[in-house]
Amino acid sequence: MRAPNHLNALRAFEAAARHLSYVAAADELNVTPAAVGQLVRKLEGALGVELFRRSAAGLARLELTDSARIILPELQAGFDLLAVAVKRLSHEGQHTVVTVTVPPAFADKWLLPRVERFQSRHPGYDLRIDTNGRLVDFTVDAVDVGIRYGAGRWPGLKATFLLEDEFFPVCSPALLRASHPLDDLSALRHYPLIHDMSMSSESGFPTWRSWLDHAAQTHAAQTHAAQTHVAKTHASHADIPYDGGMRINDSAAVIQAAIAGNGVALGRTTLVAADIAAGRLVRPFDDALSCDLAYYIVHKAQKNDAPFILAFTEWLLDEAQEQ
Numbered sequence: 001m002r003a004p005n006h007l008n009a010l011r012a013f014e015a016a017a018r019h020l021s022y023v024a025a026a027d028e029l030n031v032t033p034a035a036v037g038q039l040v041r042k043l044e045g046a047l048g049v050e051l052f053r054r055s056a057a058g059l060a061r062l063e064l065t066d067s068a069r070i071i072l073p074e075l076q077a078g079f080d081l082l083a084v085a086v087k088r089l090s091h092e093g094q095h096t097v098v099t100v101t102v103p104p105a106f107a108d109k110w111l112l113p114r115v116e117r118f119q120s121r122h123p124g125y126d127l128r129i130d131t132n133g134r135l136v137d138f139t140v141d142a143v144d145v146g147i148r149y150g151a152g153r154w155p156g157l158k159a160t161f162l163l164e165d166e167f168f169p170v171c172s173p174a175l176l177r178a179s180h181p182l183d184d185l186s187a188l189r190h191y192p193l194i195h196d197m198s199m200s201s202e203s204g205f206p207t208w209r210s211w212l213d214h215a216a217q218t219h220a221a222q223t224h225a226a227q228t229h230v231a232k233t234h235a236s237h238a239d240i241p242y243d244g245g246m247r248i249n250d251s252a253a254v255i256q257a258a259i260a261g262n263g264v265a266l267g268r269t270t271l272v273a274a275d276i277a278a279g280r281l282v283r284p285f286d287d288a289l290s291c292d293l294a295y296y297i298v299h300k301a302q303k304n305d306a307p308f309i310l311a312f313t314e315w316l317l318d319e320a321q322e323q
Contacts, residue, residue, distance in 0.1 A: 009043035012036045013051055014079060017072050018139060020062045076139070077302030084306060097126045098308045101146035104131040105198070105251035106295065109271040110163075111147070118315050125308055133250075138300050145299040145309050147316075150202065152296050158304060159296040160313060163270050163320050166288040167206040170258050170267035170281040182264070182284035185215060192263030193245035196254045204292045208245075208266055215287040255281070270295065273323070 015025035015036070022033040022040075029036065044051050053063040064072070102111055107129060115127060130136070136143050138157060152159045171191070175182055180190035199205040245263055248254045251271055258265035259280045267281065268291075275281040297316055299309050 006043050006046055009039040009046075010075060011079070012039035013043055013068075014072070014075055016040060016052070016062060017064055017068060018076075020064075022062070073302070077300075080300065080302055096124060096308055097128050098312060099128045099130065099142060099144045100312070101130045101136045101141075101143050103147065103149055103251075104133050105255075105271055106147060106149070107131045108252045109255070109274060113274065114319050117319070118312070121315060122311050125311065127312075138298075144303070144306070145297065145312055147295055148298050149199070149295050150293055151204070152294065154298060156300065157298045158301045159298050160317075162295040162297050162316055163323075164294040165268035165270055165291055167211055167266055167268050167291060168283055168288040169211070169264050169285055170255075170272050170276070170283055171264045172259055172261040173279065173282050174261050175264070176282060176284065185212070185285070188212075188264060194254055194257050194263045194265035195245060195247045196251050196266060197247050197249040198251050198254075199293070200249075202293060206266065206289050206291055211266055211287070211289045214289045215285065218287055270323075 012025060012029065012031075012035075015028050016022055019025050019028070022036045026033040026036045040051060049067050050065050051068040053065055108131075111129070115129075118125075118127065130143065135148075136146065138146075147162065148154065148159070152161065169182075169188075171182065175191065180187050182188065182191075193208050195208060246257060248257060251268075254265050255267065255271055255275060257263065258267070259275060264284070272281055276283065297313050299306075303309055
C-alpha cells in the first residue's frame with residue numbers, strides 16, 4: 001500500500017493508541033468515539049489482526065496488543081514524515097517554524113544570547129522557544145527538538161551530547177572586599193550558601209556538601225607534608241553549615257541572587273561564564289567539581305534526518321565548540 005487505502009483508519013488507530021482511549025482520540029480528530037471505533041474495526045478486518053484488547057469496562061481504557069505495539073512507532077514515524085512534507089508544501093517560500101524546548105536558565109544564560117547567529121546562518125527557519133521548565137512529551141506535544149540536562153538517556157529520544165559543566169563557588173565581587181574576604185574555605189561560614197534545588201531529584205547533581213568534600217580533599221592532598229595545615233583545613237570544612245542559607249528551585253534565580261550579593265552560589269560553567277566575563281560574578285576558589293550530568297540535544301529518533309533538526313543540531317555543536 002504505497003498510498004494506503006486506509007489512511008483515515010490508520011490515523012484513527014494512531015490517535016487511539018497514543019491516548020489509549022477512543023474518546024480522547026475522537027476529541028483530537030473532531031469526530032465521534034463511535035466513528036473512531038468503526039474505523040479501527042475496519043482496519044482490523046482489512047489487516048486481519050487485532051489492535052486493541054478491550055477492557056471489561058468497555059471503551060473507557062484500551063490496551064494495545066503485541067502486534068499493535070510493534071507497528072506503532074513505525075506508523076508514527078510515517079505520520080511525522082507526512083507532517084513535514086505537508087508543512088513544506090503549505091509553507092513553500094515561507095519560513096519554517098521550529099519549536100524548541102529548553103531549560104529556562106540555559107535559555108537565559110546560554111542560548112538566547114546566541115540565537116541571532118542561528119537566524120543569520122539559517123534565515124529560512126524561525127525558532128519558537130519553549131522555556132516553561134516542564135519535561136515535555138515528544139509524542140504528544142508539538143515540539144521538534146529540545147535541550148535537556150541529565151544523563152543522556154530518555155526513552156524514545158535520540159540524545160546528542162552538547163556541553164558539560166564544572167561546578168564551583170561564585171559570588172559578587174563585593175564579597176571579596178567585605179569584612180570576611182573569601183580567601184579561605186573557612187570564610188564561607190560567614191555567608192549564606194545559595195542552594196540550587198532545580199535538580200534535587202538527580203542524585204548525580206553536585207551540592208554544596210559534595211563540593212566542600214571535594215575541595216577539602218584537594219587541599220589536604222596539596223598540603224600532605226604539613227600535618228597541622230591538613231588538620232586546619234578539615235576543621236574549617238567541618239565548621240561550614242552545609243544545609244543553611246537560601247534554597248532556590250530556579251538556576252537563573254540562583255545566579256541572580258549571587259550577583260545581588262545575597263550569598264555564595266555553587267555555579268556551573270555554562271550558566272555563569274558570561275557573568276564572570278562581565279565582572280558581575282567572581283570565583284573566590286579555584287576548586288572545580290566535575291559532573292556526570294550534561295546538556296544534550298534531543299529529538300524523536302524517527303526524525304533523525306529532518307533538515308531543521310540537522311541544521312539546529314549542527315549550529316548548536318558549532319557554538320559549543322567556540323565557547
